[in-house]
Amino acid sequence: MSDPLAVRPAIRLNAGTQEKPVLFPRRKSRINGRSVAVLVFLAMAAAFYCVPLYVLVVTSFKTMEQIRQGAIFALPTEWTWEPWNFAWNEACSGITCEGLKVGFWNSVKILIPSLIASISLSAVTGYALALWNVRWAGTFLFILFMAAFVPFQIIMFPLIQLTVHMGIYGSLWAVAFIHTVMTMPIVTLIFRNYYKDIPDELIKAAMIDSGSFWRIFGEIILPMSANILIVVLIMQITHIWNDYLIGVTFGGPGGQPMTVNLANLVTVSTGTVSYNANMAAALLTAIPPLVIYFVLGKFFVQGISAGAIKG
Amino acid sequence: MPNVSFEHINKSYGNLAVLDGLNLDVEDSDFLVLLGPSGCGKTTLLNLLAGLVEVTSGRIMIGDRDVTELDPKDRGLAMVFQSYALYPTKTVRGNLRFGLAARKLDAAEIERRIAWASNLLQLDPLLGRKPAQLSGGQRQRVAIGRALVKHADVLLFDEPLSNLDAKLRTEMRLEIKKLHDELKPTIVYVTHDQIEAMTMATKIAVMNGGEIQQFGSPDEVYERPQNLFVAGFIGSPQMNLNPGVFSLSTGHPLAALRSGVQVDLSGYAFGHTPQEGEEIIVGFRPEHFSAPNGTVAEPAATFDLTVKIIERTGSDTILSLAYEDRLLAVRTEPDRASALHPGDTVSVAYPKNKLNVFAAGSGLRL
Numbered sequence: 001m002s003d004p005l006a007v008r009p010a011i012r013l014n015a016g017t018q019e020k021p022v023l024f025p026r027r028k029s030r031i032n033g034r035s036v037a038v039l040v041f042l043a044m045a046a047a048f049y050c051v052p053l054y055v056l057v058v059t060s061f062k063t064m065e066q067i068r069q070g071a072i073f074a075l076p077t078e079w080t081w082e083p084w085n086f087a088w089n090e091a092c093s094g095i096t097c098e099g100l101k102v103g104f105w106n107s108v109k110i111l112i113p114s115l116i117a118s119i120s121l122s123a124v125t126g127y128a129l130a131l132w133n134v135r136w137a138g139t140f141l142f143i144l145f146m147a148a149f150v151p152f153q154i155i156m157f158p159l160i161q162l163t164v165h166m167g168i169y170g171s172l173w174a175v176a177f178i179h180t181v182m183t184m185p186i187v188t189l190i191f192r193n194y195y196k197d198i199p200d201e202l203i204k205a206a207m208i209d210s211g212s213f214w215r216i217f218g219e220i221i222l223p224m225s226a227n228i229l230i231v232v233l234i235m236q237i238t239h240i241w242n243d244y245l246i247g248v249t250f251g252g253p254g255g256q257p258m259t260v261n262l263a264n265l266v267t268v269s270t271g272t273v274s275y276n277a278n279m280a281a282a283l284l285t286a287i288p289p290l291v292i293y294f295v296l297g298k299f300f301v302q303g304i305s306a307g308a309i310k311g
Numbered sequence: 312m313p314n315v316s317f318e319h320i321n322k323s324y325g326n327l328a329v330l331d332g333l334n335l336d337v338e339d340s341d342f343l344v345l346l347g348p349s350g351c352g353k354t355t356l357l358n359l360l361a362g363l364v365e366v367t368s369g370r371i372m373i374g375d376r377d378v379t380e381l382d383p384k385d386r387g388l389a390m391v392f393q394s395y396a397l398y399p400t401k402t403v404r405g406n407l408r409f410g411l412a413a414r415k416l417d418a419a420e421i422e423r424r425i426a427w428a429s430n431l432l433q434l435d436p437l438l439g440r441k442p443a444q445l446s447g448g449q450r451q452r453v454a455i456g457r458a459l460v461k462h463a464d465v466l467l468f469d470e471p472l473s474n475l476d477a478k479l480r481t482e483m484r485l486e487i488k489k490l491h492d493e494l495k496p497t498i499v500y501v502t503h504d505q506i507e508a509m510t511m512a513t514k515i516a517v518m519n520g521g522e523i524q525q526f527g528s529p530d531e532v533y534e535r536p537q538n539l540f541v542a543g544f545i546g547s548p549q550m551n552l553n554p555g556v557f558s559l560s561t562g563h564p565l566a567a568l569r570s571g572v573q574v575d576l577s578g579y580a581f582g583h584t585p586q587e588g589e590e591i592i593v594g595f596r597p598e599h600f601s602a603p604n605g606t607v608a609e610p611a612a613t614f615d616l617t618v619k620i621i622e623r624t625g626s627d628t629i630l631s632l633a634y635e636d637r638l639l640a641v642r643t644e645p646d647r648a649s650a651l652h653p654g655d656t657v658s659v660a661y662p663k664n665k666l667n668v669f670a671a672g673s674g675l676r677l
Contacts, residue, residue: 199394199396201392201393201469202394202399204390204396205392205397205398205457206409207362207363208361208362208383208384208388208410209384209410209413210409210410210413211383211384211385211413212384212413215413219409220398220400223400224400
């Protein structure tokens with residue numbers, strides 16, 4: 001389970017860049033024993049991540065003949081897209097040999113409904129909890145807070161029974177449903193905390209002007225939520241896309257997301273191991289969340305609500 | 312335009328009673344200013360009227376409607392906030408329209424009202440802009456426009472000018488006053504700024520500690536403060552309040568101040584006459600003193616004091632004179648004070664008919 005809080009520092013970093021104090025004049029950096037030790041440590045840490053990634057990328061472009069010669073750090077003598085094509089279209093997972101694309105589209109089909117359901121439900125719940133007088137709001141928040149930290153494994157079995165009773169067990173819908181349910185508490189808390197910071201008088205003005213729960217949400221609050229929507233979107237896409245456990249437990253044979261597909265593909269036990277195709281498959285699975293992160297990261301707009309209060 | 316009345320309003324948060332059995336009647340087309348220091352309950356009272364806070368007990372009437380249990384939107388009022396509270400993602404036009412669209416008015420009527428308000432407040436060039444692109448004064452005008460387009464019977468203002476600079480504040484004060492003269496809505500206006508209260512209000516309710524200390528026209532409140540709190544709160548510089556002892560021994564009423572100065576109270580219309588020897592407090596407005604070393608027609612008292620501080624404000628000069636262990640503020644004409652220096656001794660007289668006398672014990676006006 002990717003840590004949802006991992007997204008937070010990105011925002012803080014973003015907000016802080018303008019006000020970061022500049023130390024001037026800067027102290028001259030001297031090379032001494034301590035800085036060398038730090039550099040060596042950092043270089044090792046970087047290598048720890050970069051070397052496997054390098055191997056992953058170059059291997060995916062090599063032919064099997066070259067791989068069999070060893071020398072895993074060598075660049076491909078002949079660059080080939082064939083492993084990527086094989087992984088996407090032909091690789092076998094279990095008894096079907098249609099490649100990773102099946103899993104990819106399954107993941108998309110899981111992602112879209114669970115994104116829509118979890119974000120819309122959480123945004124409305126967070127809005128109600130933050131800005132309206134909800135009876136038992138405090139208790140409800142406490143329960144949400146507790147629920148956000150219940151490990152999935154503990155309630156896995158009851159959830160299976162629940163989805164069986166609902167008649168969706170073993171389908172994409174079960175996976176999407178469980179994702180929605182499991183991420184609701186934390187996403188609701190995030191929305192609630194964001195909406196809590198909306199100036200009090202703005203809500204009072206809206207109450208006097210309209211007083212309608214949905215109209216205020218749709219016309220005033222939602223347009224102010226772009227920031228948090230992007231944050232939650234990135235968080236949810238990464239989390240749902242990278243999930244393995246929920247997919248393998250609730251998806252059944254017909255509803256396997258890409259991660260499950262990938263796992264089956266690389267653990268195939270017959271024939272030779274196609275390292276190059278496996279590497280390509282792993283990269284293919286990792287690419288979508290990265291793309292989302294780079295595309296949406298641009299839209300981390302600051303100060304959407306600037307001008308609401310005095311300037 | 313309806314009148315507004317608060318009947319036996321109680322409001323408490325847990326055990327803390329903010330308002331206790333408060334009664335207040337605002338008449339038709341009145342411009343009522345709720346004036347008081349921070350935490351006196353004036354904003355709470357306004358929020359109760361707006362329906363943003365629920366009363367603990369009591370009844371609020373607007374016209375002949377009991378609005379105590381109604382939602383804010385059904386009370387037929389509009390409000391202008393201290394922070395303006397403009398919807399940041401909407402244009403000025405969108406801000407004006409939001410409250411109207413919620414009322415399901417037809418499009419032509421909405422356009423007509425927006426045009427009317429934008430003409431009245433000179434918002435035409437701003438209609439397409441977002442609040443972030445407006446200056447403070449412009450935002451304030453949009454906030455007022457947003458309240459006006461609703462044609463609400465009662466307009467509420469919650470310290471609307473306190474975020475503006477001094478010059479803009481003076482301008483907006485005039486504009487709001489002009490709007491009231493033209494449109495005659497019933498206005499309830501909360502402020503801690505006594506200049507705003509004095510200049511705009513037709514009625515002032517001075518509040519302190521959740522209670523209304525005095526309710527009356529600006530002149531009444533200024534000329535005849537009902538108690539020591541009001542006397543000290545209204546007026547800048549503050550009224551000089553000097554303790555003394557009441558005496559009738561010489562045949563006419565006088566106050567022997569602690570400093571030894573005798574104040575002739577024969578020109579003061581006592582509501583009820585105090586006992587011989589009763590502790591009283593005599594209030595002197597800084598602006599009623601004679602010019603330095605000048606005199607007045609019927610002096611009640613004359614003070615010979617040393618000048619400590621001279622403050623020039625341009626139109627006035629405020630002299631702070633050493634009086635016992637504190638200062639006595641005296642307002643004077645700048646040219647009269649130009650020859651004075653700290654350390655000089657001056658003599659100032661105070662007229663008989665401008666005195667304020669309070670009982671030291673109860674703090675009430677005598």
